[in-house]
Amino acid sequence: MANGVVIRELRVGNLNMLGNTETLTGIYKQQVDSAYLNSNGLSDDQQGDKNHHGGPEKALHHFASEHYPRLRKALPEPAAEYCQPGAFGENLVTSGFTEADVCVGDIFVLGEAVVQISQPRQPCWRLNLRFGIPNMSQRLQNTLRTGWYYRVLQPGLIRKDDILQLMERPHEDWPLSRVLHLLYENTLDLNALGLMASINELSPNLKLLAKKRLESQQVEDWGRRLFGQP
Template identity: 30%
Template sequence: MEIKSLNIGLPKTQMFRQEQYMTGIDKKPIQRGWLSKNGFENDGVANTDFHGGPDRAVCFYVFEHYKDWEQEFNCVLPFPSFGENITVSGMDEKNICIGDIFQIGEAVIQIIQGRIPCATISKHNNIDVFLQRIIETCRTGYFARVLKEGMIANDSKIILLNEHPLKVSVKFTIETFFHCLEEERIKKILQVNELAEAMRNKFSKRLLKLKI
């Protein structure tokens, strides 16, 4: 597990086919940054429905996915093409679980939900089907809350402090959310107390609908 790129950026106005929109996706690599309970210093989000807040303070995206996307779309994707704060290797959605705790530099974070991507990724990379393909493949990345604030450098070590005993992977939650909305899968996810509140509410509402 290692950091490939550490990234921050404040929301700004961008253009997409003569459409103007505000977004925080256009982040830039940095050497070091202070991570607080609400995210990195000098970092921000525009769409608070999908990003930001203490439960989504840090956004991760998987380095290994870059090569897959570049091959599929025959393009070069610079870091961080997905607006992530930390581009990380060795931490795929299949092997990272909700509730897992990691130390990164001075900070300690806990994985709390898979990312629910939005159309901004397609606009930012000028690939119309990007959002659709991310949802189909479940290569979404994930969010973390901050348990201990501190400085993180782009060469900081990542140390697993605690693996959650229920072992509900990020990929399992994303697959359930988008593709396998089954009662038993949702119940398994809701057993994880550390799940982000917003995501818990979404799953709880869907479970209620299944029971009606």
């Protein structure tokens, strides 16, 4: 894997109505040349649900451009047409890094900022409305190609065409593809869950999820997250 990739697109979004609903969303992000990155995200980037989007553990969302053509082939129209850079509310679009190439806790220099991978994305029901497909969130989850989030270790200005350069990799045995496999496929691998729960650099919500699975030896209900239902 390369140690660095170029930011092909940098995107921020204002609040708009999601589909034909009254739900506010910042998923429709537009390209910008530069933006200031602070601990909660990019300047002028907004989220409709700040309980589940944005904030210190989800300051930046990254999606690999390699995924768009694969997803387009699997989706009906017009959803396939929507599957372009920016479709998933991503802030960073690149080629060269996928979930198999980056690890929990990876630290990168990005322009003036320093960022660290905190967790893979957990798709939610808003994608169903965004794409007009009742189970789009589940479809994306099943691909294990969900994109991922960064926390900000050092704020600063970032620009399109900056290089996202790997500085440090504390957990080379925990690529995000492994985390996603454990989250959604081999869901009750108790040994792996114990290891995952002990990764300090993993976001608190995923460490808690792993601990709850260990204690209950059951998988949490995904209905509310995927479909907006309890």
